[in-house]
Amino acid sequence: MTLFEVEKKKFSGMDSLMEKFHQKLKNEKDRALFVELVHGVLRYKNLIDYYINFVTKKGVKDKRILNILRVATYELLFLEKIPEYATVNEACEVASKISPHLKAFVNAILRNIIRNKNQIEESLERIKEIDLKSYISIKLSYPKFLIDYLEESYGFEKALKILEFLNTRPPVGIKINTKKTNVDILVQELRKSGVEYEVNSHNSEIIYILKGNIKDTQLYKQGYFYFQDLASSLVVGLNKEDFKKAKKVLDLCAAPGGKTFNCAEVIDGFVVACDINDHKLDVLRENILRLGFDNIIVAKSDAEIFNPDFAGRFDIVIADLPCTGFGAIRKKPDIKWNKSYQDIENLHELQVRILDNAASYLKRGGLLFYSTCTLGRKENEETVLKFLDKHKDFSLVSQITIFPDEFKCDGFFISKLRKEGER
Structure with a gap:
């Protein structure tokens, strides 16, 4: 298995696990609470653990009991609609199924958290006065390396704004399929x-769903839209004139398909959509049929391995590559805890290797769009610089960081590079 395959699998692992348990719940409110609890605990794990450790002193060694306490503590701190007694009783009942004597232990810890909330908050404020980074790591619940990394990239004040925004709950984003409808018809x-709903101010073809299960509607089944955040829509959205002129576009890492569909809506030609995962390719094909596109060719291809069939054939190559995903923390809060600085280094090298292949697939005068859903200069600006240093026949046309706190969407990076020569 290549590093590319490993990273793609790691990035989707939590989603698959969530979906497995989500499908078992028939009640919509139960499903919503399940997502709230899982994401909430992951979002604020450091803060939750601080409360638990404050009253237990020695911590909780049994991971099963620790996770029961984490869920209950999240409810106590953040879910005001659930009565405290209900949270404590439910946690005790779950703990008793593991071992009857643990019921009293869980009850004591949670009662202590309730009684000592003010004292715990005061102790946290004292940490703020002594060590601001440690306070942020606990209060906002981020690993210290990520705080340092974003500070190095953008400065402390900007890093703090980003971290605060990435703890907010994301709405569901949909992109209108302009081959079938338009904004006015869809909002009606x-x-x-x-x-x-709310129509996005940066791209009116993106609509955020604030309440309602949009996937169960006939609008979805008839292919009037597909799921996409504003950030990833901007690869094509900010460069529509380039894509309108293109006859052949290659999307190297197409799944789940958003940018491929963006292309298919505007180009007078065809898109080759690639991925390495068979299941994702099947889902991609299903969505192509649902959306009614007839100008997309699906191909299984590993972006890390040079494909001679693609050499020199495309006007545009989209390389939305595996990355640490820090820009997507709102949707995938587990990213906080499953990435390290070494991952940043490894992915930077992987990105450069894949871009080496992407460069070979372009015609002379063609455009390479490199993008990531992460933040920080190593995987973004520095990857571009390293690529340009190796490929003297390319020049930088433009690049932009989509800061989540400014655009109110995922964090994202887009770089447009041109290959020398005339098409």
């Missing part, structure tokens, strides 16, 4: 369905 249908 959303109103009829009782769905609460």
